Amino acid sequence: MTFQAGAAQVDITPPLGTLINGDFITHYARFIHDPLFAKALVLQQGDTRVALVIVDICAMPRDFLDAVKIRIQDETGLLPQNVLIASTHTHAAGSIASLLLGAADLPYRQKLPGLLVESVKMASQNLRPAKIGFGAVDVPEHVVCRRFFMKEGYVAHNPVSGGVDGVKTNPFGDEQQIDRRVVPVDPQVGFLAVKGSDDQWISLLANYSLHYVGDWENGTITADYFGVFSNEIGRLLNAGPAFVGMMSNGTSGEANIWDFLDPDRYPKAHFAKSDLIGKAIAGKVFEALQTIDWQDNPVLSAQYADVETGVRKPSAEELEAATLLVAETHYENIQHLDMDVLRRIYAREQVLLNDYPDINVFPVQAIRIGDGQIGALGGEFFAETGLRLKENRSPYFTITMANGYIGYIPPAHEIERGGYETWRCRTSFLEPGAEEAIRTKLAELLEK
Structure with missing residues (x-):
């Protein structure tokens, strides 16, 4: 059986005036810095087909994506459980979900499904004999923990409980009160490289646990460093116009690039930092590609499960x-x-x-491609989750904001510490034991 792969991208850039979420309040698109895309990679081995779709958007809820997957099945035959659709989590894209006071843009929400389906259809039409390779490289210099233990006497207010948190997230203006970072983050960039049997590049999917960069003015449309990486890796590879570079978001719930302990180490101009970081990551991946092992007949399989978890109200x-x-x-x-x-x-x-159901049903997915594995989780998980899943697994990486989005899912001990990511709301509402239950289920699927 010949292994095949095909890739495609579809422009999903919203028009000016579109609502933007990802902040505490709604913003409106006033300037388009670079185009946004839905990027699809379809893999086939015998009767098994898998689609990986990475979308330049902040968040896509499960009900939205479940409907998209049904349309993909109707038009391509791909099984919904074999389709992974994830948000990059750029905070400068069209909004299809209501997050805090950031409203959803209904016309854009109606337009986007057809574009996602089209990306998968085009990638399926581009299927051809292919080979794959997995790799990883550490890029520790561009990702830091944004949660801090503060010096004695500092008061980290919790707006939900009215009490005091044990940690402070993003202590803007209080840098002198920082004691130390709370936890280590995941410095690794994992990647899946795909070439045709003729050695021509088809796609490269990378994964980095860096939240986003955000070096732009509110009202901007941009793919952030995810887009910079995708363009730069194509340039470095001297790949043709059909090549599709993709960057997905890893377990970055408590990680970002706003370094409060060394705030002046990056350029300050708009887009300068995301440009620097995206190109730096691409350069390291390019170097690592020189030594990867190619597999021309990889096994392909997918596992999917739902995990029921309680809801904090x-x-x-x-x-x-x-x-x-x-x-x-x-x-x-x-x-x-x-x-x-x-x-x-x-x-x-x-x-x-308060009107939410008492039980949430959470999507968990595992995909095997040759000797590598990819996990998919539908929310913002901390680096601890990703690092524990990587133990004794290589090659492996976790794509988050995949197949749905319900916000932060911190480990139970981090919920106890408090901090922005744990404040009870529609983007942080699962019971304290949810992270362990979800991580355990994904580990079970990966073992299968």
């Missing part, structure tokens, strides 16, 4: 207090953040979260 007393605060707040007038504004934003979150 406000108590009756918390809900009553939140409702009173919402009733007196003019959310349309919010422009700047302070602790009072955060209390009001998160009060609204409690009211909306």
Whole structure:
């Protein structure tokens, strides 16, 4: 049986005026710096076909993606459980999900499914005999933990509980009060390289646990460093125009590039930092590609499961207090953040979260390609999760924001410490044991 692969990309750049989420409030697209894409890589071995789709967008909820997968099945025959669709998590793209006060853009949400389906159809039409290779390279200089233990006496307010957190996320203005970072992050870039049997490049899918760079002005449309990497790796490889470079987001829930301990080590101009970082990662991947082993007849398989987890909700007393605060707040007038504004934003979150089901069904997926494996999880996981999944597995990487999005899923001990990623809301609401249950299920699928 001949292994085949095909890749394609479809422009999904939203028009000016489109709503942008990913911040505490809604922004509107005023400037398009670079185009956004849905990028698809389809692999086939015998009767088994798998699609990997990476989309330049902040977040895509499960109900949206489940419907897209049904359309993909209707038009290509690909089984939904064999399709992985993930957001890069750029915070400068069209919005199809309501996150905090960042609203969804309904016209863009209606337009996007057809574009995602088209990317998979085009990639399927481009199938040809191929070979693959996995690799990894450490790039520790561009990813740091954004959660900090602060010096004694520092008060890290929690706008949900009204209490004090044990850690502070992104301590803007309080850099002198930092004691130390909370945890190590994952410095590794894993990648899957795909060439035709004729040695012509088809695609390269990389994975890095760096949240996003965000060196642009609000109102900008950009693929961030994910797009820079994709373009630069194609240039370095001297690949043709049909080549599709792809960068996915790893377990980056508590990681970013805003280095509060060394804030001046990057250029300050808009797009300068994302350009530097994307090109630096591409350069290291290019070097690592020189020594990878190619597999021309890799085994291909996929596993999929749902994990039921409990939901954290406000108590009756918390809900009553939140409702009173919402009733007196003019959310349309919010422009700047302070602790009072955060209390009001998160009060609204409690009211909306109260209507959620008591049980959440979470998608977990594992894909084997030759001697390598890829895990897929539908939320923002901490580096600890990814590093534990990598133990005794190589080649392996985890793609997050895949097949759905419900926000942060921190380990139980990090929820106990507190910090922005743990504040109960519609983007952080699973019970403390959810991370362990989800990670355990993914490990089981990978063993299969």
